[in-house]
Amino acid sequence: MSKSFTLDGLVDLLKAAGEPTRLRLLALLAAGDLTVSDLTDILGQSQPRISRHLKLLAEAELVDRYQEGAWAYFRLKQDGAAADLARHLLAVASESDPVLSRDGERLGAVKRARAEKAQAYFSRNATEWDELRRLHINDRDVEAALMQLIGDERVDALLDLGTGTGRILQLLEHCYQRAVGIDASRDMLAVARVNLDKAGVSKASVRQGDILNLPLDGSEFDVVIIHQVLHFLVEPERALDEAARMLKPGGRLVIIDLAPHKLEHLREDHAHVRLGFSHTLMESWLSKTGFDMTNALDIAPSQQDGEALTATIWLATYGQAAEPAQAKRAGGY
Numbered sequence: 001m002s003k004s005f006t007l008d009g010l011v012d013l014l015k016a017a018g019e020p021t022r023l024r025l026l027a028l029l030a031a032g033d034l035t036v037s038d039l040t041d042i043l044g045q046s047q048p049r050i051s052r053h054l055k056l057l058a059e060a061e062l063v064d065r066y067q068e069g070a071w072a073y074f075r076l077k078q079d080g081a082a083a084d085l086a087r088h089l090l091a092v093a094s095e096s097d098p099v100l101s102r103d104g105e106r107l108g109a110v111k112r113a114r115a116e117k118a119q120a121y122f123s124r125n126a127t128e129w130d131e132l133r134r135l136h137i138n139d140r141d142v143e144a145a146l147m148q149l150i151g152d153e154r155v156d157a158l159l160d161l162g163t164g165t166g167r168i169l170q171l172l173e174h175c176y177q178r179a180v181g182i183d184a185s186r187d188m189l190a191v192a193r194v195n196l197d198k199a200g201v202s203k204a205s206v207r208q209g210d211i212l213n214l215p216l217d218g219s220e221f222d223v224v225i226i227h228q229v230l231h232f233l234v235e236p237e238r239a240l241d242e243a244a245r246m247l248k249p250g251g252r253l254v255i256i257d258l259a260p261h262k263l264e265h266l267r268e269d270h271a272h273v274r275l276g277f278s279h280t281l282m283e284s285w286l287s288k289t290g291f292d293m294t295n296a297l298d299i300a301p302s303q304q305d306g307e308a309l310t311a312t313i314w315l316a317t318y319g320q321a322a323e324p325a326q327a328k329r330a331g332g333y
Helices: 007-018 020-029 036-043 047-059 081-091 098-124 126-135 139-150 167-171 186-199 236-246 265-270 279-288
Strands: 063-068 071-076 155-161 176-183 204-208 221-227 247-258 291-299 311-318 326-328
Touching: 007 020, 007 047, 007 081, 020 036, 020 047, 020 063, 020 071, 020 081, 020 098, 036 047, 036 071, 036 098, 047 063, 063 204, 071 081, 098 186, 139 167, 139 247, 139 291, 139 311, 155 167, 155 236, 167 176, 167 186, 176 186, 176 221, 186 204, 221 236, 236 247, 236 279, 279 291, 279 311
Parallel strands: 155 176, 155 221, 176 204, 221 247, 291 326
Antiparallel strands: 063 071, 247 311, 291 311
16 A cells, blocks of 8 residues: 555544444455445345445545446445555455355355346347357457557556447456446446456446446546447547547557448448448547557458458557557558
8 A cells, every 4th residue: 555544544444444334345345346236135234224334435435336327336446545455454354254254155146146137138139249240350369469559568547438248358457457348238237247257357347338428537547448339429539539538648549440341231230320440530530639540450350251341450649749650451441
């Protein structure tokens, strides 16, 4: 813990965390996002009582609260001196404590119920997912290229816009101290939470939000990723404005989307508004938004046929001079 507390500040923080129910809540919220309903089921206490404890923990800057439709989710703060102290307290708690063990078992039951609901949603949409995957290049090629462009340098904060199943948050777990994934679909967020739980990724959270009006403070992220989202938007450049607002000066933006194509049926069948983006257009948008494009990499499909699409990864730096773009173009568009 890098920050020191005043005596009064430390006493107040210990009072907030030191009550038995609140300490149990912190242990549960360290394992991921939970609603008041989840917590009442686990602890067997009334909703007003749980809500009152959560309010005190939020006032002590120990937990985050965010709205998702009619539901409010809570989790242990991912950064800050108060949260660091809470994690230290939880680390020295006995794993064999009967109360904490019972809470852990009930938490497991809540997560299993979530997983069943998420799987039901995913199964209902499996046919569409499979069809879309056939249109795109091999995911492993895109992911390998993304990891090569991102590099091994660890960053403090990463933002994944259009997080979907949370795959990018899992793939790049080694690259960040904390991460947030945003998606408009509550069903997809349920899938993402289950996937993050299964992968043991506790330093990433997901929440519902509009990519054009993000529910986050600005200038707090080192890397922003927009993966296969822009082609659904009427005004994709507005998403770039929001990405710029999120980034620290010198932060990096990674866009993964489709190269120009002629598959008109994607407009009707899959709500695609844009049939891909050229390097020239993307560089123009990035420049107007204050970015310098540093790389553009085309990834051709593994199988060449009339339905196969080329993906492109654009890498740009915000708010400072960057090296000229060196685009590796597959189709010369």
